[in-house]
Amino acid sequence: MVDGPGLRERKKLRTRRALIEAALHLFEEKGYEETTVAEIAAAADISTRTFFSYFASKEDVVFFDGQARVDEIIDMIAHRRAGETVVELLLRVGELSMARTFAGTDHLMELTPVRTRLIMSVPVLQARGLRLLFDTQLRLAEALHRAYSEEIDLVEAAAVVGALAGAVKLATMACLNRGDPPEQIWETVRRAIEIAVRGLQSVGVGPADPGVLPSGRGRLDPAGELSR
Amino acid sequence: MVDGPGLRERKKLRTRRALIEAALHLFEEKGYEETTVAEIAAAADISTRTFFSYFASKEDVVFFDGQARVDEIIDMIAHRRAGETVVELLLRVGELSMARTFAGTDHLMELTPVRTRLIMSVPVLQARGLRLLFDTQLRLAEALHRAYSEEIDLVEAAAVVGALAGAVKLATMACLNRGDPPEQIWETVRRAIEIAVRGLQSVGVGPADPGVLPSGRGRLDPAGELSR
DNA sequence: GAGCTTTTCTTCACTCATTGCAAATTTACA
DNA sequence: TGTAAATTTGCAATGAGTGAAGAAAAGCTC
Numbered sequence: 001m002v003d004g005p006g007l008r009e010r011k012k013l014r015t016r017r018a019l020i021e022a023a024l025h026l027f028e029e030k031g032y033e034e035t036t037v038a039e040i041a042a043a044a045d046i047s048t049r050t051f052f053s054y055f056a057s058k059e060d061v062v063f064f065d066g067q068a069r070v071d072e073i074i075d076m077i078a079h080r081r082a083g084e085t086v087v088e089l090l091l092r093v094g095e096l097s098m099a100r101t102f103a104g105t106d107h108l109m110e111l112t113p114v115r116t117r118l119i120m121s122v123p124v125l126q127a128r129g130l131r132l133l134f135d136t137q138l139r140l141a142e143a144l145h146r147a148y149s150e151e152i153d154l155v156e157a158a159a160v161v162g163a164l165a166g167a168v169k170l171a172t173m174a175c176l177n178r179g180d181p182p183e184q185i186w187e188t189v190r191r192a193i194e195i196a197v198r199g200l201q202s203v204g205v206g207p208a209d210p211g212v213l214p215s216g217r218g219r220l221d222p223a224g225e226l227s228r
Numbered sequence: 229m230v231d232g233p234g235l236r237e238r239k240k241l242r243t244r245r246a247l248i249e250a251a252l253h254l255f256e257e258k259g260y261e262e263t264t265v266a267e268i269a270a271a272a273d274i275s276t277r278t279f280f281s282y283f284a285s286k287e288d289v290v291f292f293d294g295q296a297r298v299d300e301i302i303d304m305i306a307h308r309r310a311g312e313t314v315v316e317l318l319l320r321v322g323e324l325s326m327a328r329t330f331a332g333t334d335h336l337m338e339l340t341p342v343r344t345r346l347i348m349s350v351p352v353l354q355a356r357g358l359r360l361l362f363d364t365q366l367r368l369a370e371a372l373h374r375a376y377s378e379e380i381d382l383v384e385a386a387a388v389v390g391a392l393a394g395a396v397k398l399a400t401m402a403c404l405n406r407g408d409p410p411e412q413i414w415e416t417v418r419r420a421i422e423i424a425v426r427g428l429q430s431v432g433v434g435p436a437d438p439g440v441l442p443s444g445r446g447r448l449d450p451a452g453e454l455s456r
Numbered sequence: 457g458a459g460c461t462t463t464t465c466t467t468c469a470c471t472c473a474t475t476g477c478a479a480a481t482t483t484a485c486a
Numbered sequence: 487t488g489t490a491a492a493t494t495t496g497c498a499a500t501g502a503g504t505g506a507a508g509a510a511a512a513g514c515t516c
Contacts, residue, residue, distance in 0.1 A: 127356050236463070
């Protein structure tokens, strides 16, 4: 007799959702710092104390689907298509990620714009978001290395992920900061990807002769202080 | 009559330094979360309230020289050497940055190892560090664009900085996480830089044919929801 | 050195996030 | 319907961070 989730579960889900919506709406209206957990709880009709059995902190409400998103990505890497290039796979992952962000059927996805604005403008949230992104990239690199263990070692995988993600992230942000209209984002993303894939040399900055690259442990860290 | 900084200034400097040292030592001994601001203040012999007129938050003590470091970097970009390539300049900046981190004459620099360990292991600090890094990169990209306004536009500059920094950051962290000895870091950094400079294609992952790159606004964002 | 001005430090009182605990409620189930 | 398990709640504390007002210290002027 699979009755599906019982009342208990359904209620919990409903409360969770109510909290997320209430929180984001309040944050939008009065600002993140200005909204207290007590207010959020009241808006969802539960006690302040109970809020913390749904979310470990006020920040966490904003990143309610963080882990799920990451897991999906990692899963995607593990089941890469046969013959797919690392870069191709990564681009496909990026696409899925964007799609999930904006095109969800889930009612909660309507909150994406609000959430994005919050994460970009509230320092603590921005920091938290960057940490999430960083962890994701690290896990992504590991997964990539596992998926292509023959062709690419961990450090290379990390460098590849870091370069691609870094280029896109920074270019996008720069473009947004500068006040470019959102429509222009795609063009920006495309260019950033191209630069990362083709290499920095491609930017008409003139080829960086190998001599420029630091070799072994050079002028830096003369005292070996990097150790503990 | 330039008497140099008066007693007032000197005392303030001394207190600030005492706070930084006390804080980092306490964090090291008992852990970041476990150390209260009251304890730090007591160790530096000032009232708890006064702590907050030296640092806006407990986190801030750990990043006491954050802005100074960033400013130095930006300044370096503004006064680039004639004929220097963007990549060359960036590498030189990276070097200076490392040098500043480890080879300072300043007594406080001895705290670098402790600080590094803290930032890597305490979630809130890691997040804060990533935010600082992100802001730095953004400013770096702007400065780069200003310095090479003829050759490179803002988005390109951002992509270049993001790719290079991203590759190094992630590769280094992956290497550290995996448990590699610190001595191996330089080799890792070198490889990451190389990958970023030569492009992801260089990783023996097979060339990514241009077709892979998303062009214009493609399958993504069908509803144009990226807007507001 | 006395007296006055400007800074800095302290104390006090408060708001808010977050946590441990025990009692009160609610849901699941026999 | 009654009991066990899961949730929720109220209450008390701890600790970060802030505003306001007065005390203490430092800088200056005569």
